[in-house]
Amino acid sequence: MTQDNKLQVEAINRGTVIDHIPAQVGFKLLTLFKLTATSERITIGLNLPSNQLGKKDLIKIENVFLTEQQANQLAIYAPQATVNRIDNYEVVRKLTLSLPDRIDGVLTCPNGNCISRSEPVASGFTVITREQQVQLKCKYCEKEFEHQAVIQNA
Ligand code: CTP
Ligand code: ZN
Incomplete structure (x- = not known):
């Protein structure tokens, strides 16, 4: 029996399981995407052993369903x-x-002079390159950033 075959967090009857989240990223998803803004039961597994990833995080939210857009x-x-x-x-x-194609509200523009950093507006990025390195373009300052640079900011 592989480690993944053992149920590490109790099965749920109805709802959403976000699985194969890289370790250390689960908590970020919960806060950035406000996944805890519900009174439904949420169970979380952090640093669980995973055959694929070594370690993984896992989030189960009962009676809540994500649209394909939300999931993406x-x-x-x-x-x-x-x-x-x-x-x-x-x-x-x-x-x-x-x-x-678009990422709204969850990222911070790395450009310190960007208007989105000083005004109470929701950030917004367009995904402009997908091959090799993903590039994101801020809709306010129109500067382009490498994916990793924007994520590190959050
Ligand atoms: N799960 C759950 N409650 C259920 C059924 C499944 O919490 N009633 C969880 C499983 O524990 C797993 C995820 O939902 O974390 C996906 O289930 P399943 O597709 O059965 O597992 P795997 O085949 O291991 O998934 P994958 O192929 O995506 O690795
Ligand atoms: Zn900007």
Whole structure:
């Protein structure tokens, strides 16, 4: 039996399981995407052993479902995560993620002079390159940044 075959966090009846999140990224997803803004039960596993990743984080939110767009927003931090829809204890849909065309609200522009840094506006980026290195373009200052540079800022 592999480590992944052992259930490490209790199965849920109905809701969403975000699986294969890189270790250290699970907490970030919870806060940045406000996944805890619900009174539904949430169970979290951090630094769980994973055959694929070595260690992984896992988030289970009962009775909450993510749209494909919402799920894809998670890809900026956890491109290899899967978002499972659970109904009646069964996985009824498993989404692998693809980067969205736009990322709104969750990132901070690395440009200290950008208007989005001093005004109470929601940040916004367009994903402009997908081959090799992902580049993001801020909709306020129109500067382009490497994916990693923007993520480190958050
Ligand atoms: N899960 C759950 N409650 C259920 C069914 C599944 O919490 N009633 C969880 C599993 O523990 C797993 C995830 O949902 O973390 C996906 O389930 P499943 O597809 O059965 O697992 P795997 O085959 O290991 O998934 P993958 O192929 O994506 O690795
Ligand atoms: Zn900017």
